[in-house]
Amino acid sequence: MLEAVTQAVQMVMPNTQRDRPIVLHVDDDIASLMMAEGALEDAGFEVVQAADGIQAIASFKEHEPDLIIMDAVMPVMDGFEAISGIRQLMSGAHVPILMITGLDDLDSITRAYDEGATDFLTKPINFFILPHRVQYMLRSKLTADALRSSQAKLDNAQRIARLGNWEWCLASNHLSWSREFGRVLGLQQDDTMDTWVEFLDRIEESDRHNVRLIAEQSVEERQPFNIEFSTPSLNDDSVRRIRLEAEPHCPDDGHCTHMLGTIQDITERTNAQRQIHNLAYYDLVTGLPNRAQLNEQLRYTLKLARRNDAKFAVLFLDLDHFKQVNDTLGHDAGDDLLKQVSARLTGVVRDSDMVSGNNDTEEPDSQHTVARLGGDEFVVLLGQVNRAEDAARVAERIAQTISVPYQIGSNTVSVTTTIGISVFPSDGVTPEALMKNADVAMYHAKESGRNGYQFYSREIHEQALERFSLEGDLRSAIENEELTVVYQPKLDMTTGALSGMEALVRWYHPSKGNVSPTEFIPLAEETGLILPLGRWVLSHACEQMQRWIDAGMAPMSIAVNCSSVQFTHSDMIEDINQAIGHSGLDPRLLEIELTESLLLQDIEKGIKILRSMKALGIQVAIDDFGTGFSSLSYLKRLPVDKLKIDRSFVKDLCIDPGDVAIVSAIITLSHNLHLTVVAEGVETQQQFDILRGFDCNEAQGYLISHPMAVDELEQWMANNATTPVKKAVGL
Amino acid sequence: MDWVPGTGHAPRERADMSNAIDPHALKAIASLQRPGKPDLLLRVVELFKTESPKAIATMNEGLAEGDLQVVRNAAHTMKSSSAYVGAQMLSERCRDLERAAREENFPACVALGDGLEDLFNECCVALDQHMSKAA
Helix, strand or coil: CHHHHHHHHHHHCCCCCCCCCEEEEECCCHHHHHHHHHHHHHCCCEEEEECCHHHHHHHHHHHCCCEEEEECCCCCCCHHHHHHHHHHCHHHCCCCEEEEECCCCHHHHHHHHHHCCCEEEECCCCCCCHHHHHHHHHHHHHHHHHHHHHHHHHHHHHHHHCEEEEEEECCCCEEEECHHHHHHCCCCCCCCCCEHHHHHHCCCHHHHHHHHHHHHHHHHHCCCEEEEEEEECCCCCCEEEEEEEEEEECCCCCCCCEEEEEEEECHHHHHHHHHHHHHHHECCCCCCECHHHHHHHHHHHHHHHHHHCCEEEEEEEEECCHHHHHHHHCHHHHHHHHHHHHHHHHHHHHHHHHHHCCCCCCCCCCCCEEEEEECCEEEEEEEEECCHHHHHHHHHHHHHHHCCCEEECCEEECCCEEEEEEEECCCCCCHHHHHHHHHHHHHHHHHHCCCCEEECCHHHHHHHHHHHHHHHHHHHHHHCCCEEEEEEEEEECCCCCEEEEEEEEEEEECCCEEECHHHHHHHHHHHCCHHHHHHHHHHHHHHHHHHHHHCCCCCCEEEEECCHHHHHCCCHHHHHHHHHHHHCCCHHHEEEEEEHHHHHHCHHHHHHHHHHHHHCCCEEEEEEECCCCCCHHHHHHCCCCEEEECHHHHHCCCCCHHHHHHHHHHHHHHHHCCCEEEECCCCCHHHHHHHHHCCCCEEECCCCCCCECHHHHHHHHHHCCCCHHHHHCCC | CCCCCCCCCCCCCCCCHHHHCCHHHHHHHHHCCCCCCCCHHHHHHHHHHHHHHHHHHHHHHHHHHCCHHHHHHHHHHHHHHHHHCCCHHHHHHHHHHHHHHHCCCHHHHHHHHCCHHHHHHHHHHHHHHHHHHHC
């Protein structure tokens, strides 16, 4: 095929080497030949002659003349047959032929044209005009040759570039195109593609719509465009990638008439680019991202962390005995080890993604990356960590996993790793600083030789260790029931009677003493320990209330807090059910306190769970009301019974008129919605009086009592058997 | 062109033979002469004189045998060869004859063929006169 093309190109190259163009004159009239010879030679032509058609064809093959003058009527073979014969020769397809016919012989003129003559001249020949006619014909032949040559060059250029051009007439919808266009789209010889729609049909379905749209838009906006699309390959199941460039042709009045464009097969280029990208961004031995890719990922993670005000960690690690493996077992063994290490690292990071994702992966964009920097150096980028100790946890697991022996061929090999950790933003706010500091931390870890990992910041390191041990302690505290539940009474502001208790958890650490709930509750939530903890408090509180009732105390509500982790956990309903079942408590006495922000995270799901709670017969209160989003429109839809006004509003009630307005509004609103209102953090008589003035239903706070352990509470109850509380609050 | 079948052409102006040949035609041929080449005019005239009798003989045979295709080809050949040497009347006669043969008008062919040889001979005399004048 290539040969044929080359030949075709040569064929149409104008013959520029001849100084004197050769004219073949065919005539059976010798006198005519003689006279023409003189005239033509005078004009600078070389003349060869033939007396009939047979001779003419032979002479043509021998001399390859630039032009032929052919008499029509000749013996042996006439001029018409001779023309037909010459035109069938490959080299005779384009040679100009001047047919000599009788003056009045129209039939001959028509026939000569049909056989392929270029022009005609009538007899008797004017030999003075003849050379000029020949000149003119040669000139137009050269023009035609140049055109064919140009066309062939264009075809070749298009074929080499795999680039075809096309033109789409908007009015008729007709599409015309070059040969290479057909080849690029894999059209067969007989395939037609006469319309734009047929062209669109050739495009993979996923891209088709876009191409159609952008073309229409281009016509509308009179703007050029380019787009890439795929088309099925004609050889196999693969697809070819095509780039299309086009511009609408709009004459002066601005109305577009045509679209002119090209298509180019860029499959190889696209593949090469992908390959180059892989070579540039991935490590050949392990297939892990390399330093360049890591840097990009790091930059991206940094941007994301800045935007979300989030933390992330860079773990820098190397293998402690890698060089020995390489030296003793060879490079292939070394590569094998690197591959196995990579697989383990990837595994740890994937698993830890699930462990740390305890709050339903709020940030799906945060990605963890394992990269190989070269040699035995790796970096693990933890795209999002809530706390530094998350990174420590992963580091610990990495160290553990890496140290498990490897099977390399017939050898068992052990390596260990040392890990340096830097955390954004405390250890650096640029990729360079974070990398460098993680590296520095790794060297510190090597020096100290402990734990296998080290944070860059000593402070963070200590904190992480501290929290780590605290987490362990909390776990055992739950297991060993070192936790206690305390109870804070609530007062009915109208009657002055106790209306209920709120159960609160306390932790007395064997060596640290009391640990604040503000410290261990978040820790419990992060680690998932809140689930057993919450379950324990719930059942404990229910049982205690039932014990008091059994002992003769007037039944009153017992409120238990519910964390967001518990709420979104589907077992919550089951936990409540079990607590009620085991304790035998009247469900109407159990009150679950939820924060409004928790409910608003997913309002529909929240309403669904609340309905399930209500179905159990329990009460639901919204805790800390006023601090969150406080969406009043949603409040109406929530099936709740109580609102607890946040202590921050109560605190400044006597000072801040704004808070007075807010509290008054909340109470009015609640009453309109038939909700009971509880004021938290009531500490002074003045606060109490104002709240009562607004018809607040219940009060809770130090004015009534601080939270008390069971013994203390029972003592308190005994001391205030009748109305001391009422006295305390001035009733 | 306004040939009427059957009327024929009466021999005219027999005395002034030189009218049978247009001298401009001969001058034109002579002007095509290239230096150092054989005399073109002489060769063309000689060719005319030697080739035409063969054509006339062929023509007569065709007429005798009723083969108008033969007549037509011979007339075609002579039509142009006589035109080149300026034998206008002879050329026109051949043209008419060719057309009659093409139209298969046999009586017209016979009428036109009659006296053609005389016409040719007159042309030869005239040519000789012109040639000797030129020489």
